[in-house]
Every structure is written in C-alpha cells, then in structure tokens.
Amino acid sequence: MLTTEQIAFYEEHGYLHIPQMFTPAEMDELERDLDYLMDAWAQTEMGWTGPWRLALMDAETERKSKLTALHDLQLYAASWLRAVTNAKLTGAMTDLLGEDVELHHTTLHAKPPETGRPFPLHQDNAFYEHTDNRYVDVLVHLDDTRHENGEIRFLAGSHKLGYLPHITQTADGPCTPHLDTAEYRLEDSVAVPAKRGDVVCFNILCVHGSYINQTKNVRRMVRCGYRDPANAQLSGQSMGRPGIMVSGRRLRDSAAQPLVAEQT
Secondary structure: OOOHHHHHHHHHHOEEEEOOOOOHHHHHHHHHHHHHHHHHOOEEEOOOOOOHHHHHOOHHHHHHOEEEEEEOHHHOOHHHHHHHOOHHHHHHHHHHHOOOEEEEEEEEEEEOOOOEOOEEEEOHHHOEEEOOOOEEEEEEEOOOOOHHHOOEEEOOOHHHHOOOOOEEEEOOEEEEEEOOOOOOOHHHOEEEOOOOOOEEEEEOOOOEEEOOEOOOOOEEEEEEEEEOOOOOEEEEOOOOOOOOEEEOOOOOOOOOOOOOOOOO
16 A cells, blocks of 8 residues: 555654545545534543643633544444545555554544644653554544644654653643653644545654644544554553454464453
8 A cells, every 4th residue: 555655754754644545435424424423422621631731822722722522433433434444544554564453443533613722742652552663543634734723743753762751740630641842842843734535644652743723613633543463552542442453363372362342
C-alpha cells in the first residue's frame, strides 16, 4: 500500500499523511452514521484537565471549551466496522507494523464550533501504555483541517526520544497526562492539515497536539489504534481487552491462554 518513501518518512518523522484513503461515497456513509452517533451516543464534556488549559486558552474560552467523544465506533455502526477493516487502511498498517495487526480501539474527537478544545502536546502512550512503539494511531478526517479549526500538529522525530515523563499531578490533585507547555510548545510543532477522506498516521510515542477550533463548524476526527498483537499493553484505555485481528494471526507463546469474552 505504501511506497518506500512513505515508510521512510514515517520512520524518520514519526507521522505520515496519506491522502484519499477513503472514497467520497465511503465518507458520505461514515459521516451519516457519525452524525447519528454524535447525536445519540456521544458525550460533550469539559474533557482534559490540568494547568495547560489556561496556557492555551484565555479564561473565558477555557470556561466554555468542550470536547465531544465516543469510544469504539465499530460497536455502534457497521460502516465504521468496514472502515477500520478497510483493505487499503489495513494494508498501510502492515507496511508500518508487519503482517500481524490488531485493532486496539477507536475514539471520536469532535471539536465543537468556536470553543472546541485544544490538545496540549503529549504522547498517546500516556493514555494506553505499551511495552514498545509497535503501535500506530490513525486519524480519519471527516472534515478538512487547517489552523483555524485545529489541525493535528507534531514534533517531528520525537518518537525517537522514547516515553517522556508527563504531568499527571498538580497542587489541586490529579490531572490528564500532558507535557509541560513551557518546554513542549505547540508553536514549535509541524502542522499537518488534511482533507476529508485523508488519514494521518503517527507512532504512539510521537509528540502531538492541536489548537482550538475557532470556526463556526464542528471539526470531526476518529482515531483508530492499531498494534502488533505481541506488543503487550501495560496500562490505560482498553487494557486487557482483545481486539479484532485485521491482518495476519495472533501468535501464541507457551504461557498464553485462549481469549475469553469476559475478564475475570
């Protein structure tokens, strides 16, 4: 699926923009179902906590800032199950991860109009920690992105730094993991705007974030996480839950037990 140049870019920079992963017809179906899921199932809340909020927003904007989110869209709509198992997408994942690829989770991130919440720079490994970096996050773009609505941004090559210490505690108590905004600044990151139907892939250790949505329209993305099934999870989102194999096989070591639907 990917060219040698694309794979080399991902390995060097930690991210990759792949245009036109999904056709306009596929996007129409995904958008129709996403609109329903946002109305019927998603939750709009304050979202991430921490001192970064006033570093990236003035007090009035911070008070109004929200995020609309929903996990595991493939459990709610067949179109999204087809999307996460799309042959072009899973082919790209095998190019980056190898023949054996497991879907770990999906998550909707929709920034509401005008005060859609920014994200401080962070690594996704802080939210679902894994043994190594054989894990690729994929952002499916439902809308064209640019600076005004908060396109994804990266610190190029930061995946080579390994897992960085995140701020998780303040004087007021626990907060959402994020990197120090004085040391890791959004203005130092590389903007990666993309079109509807494009995907942007990035390594679980690649530092990234986004600015606030200043426009009058919602900005919608769905993150799909793929990993080598041998990359053991240590903590966080979807811990202990097996995902579907989208390519290859789940290899078994001598200590592994058959998968069960319920955790004990």
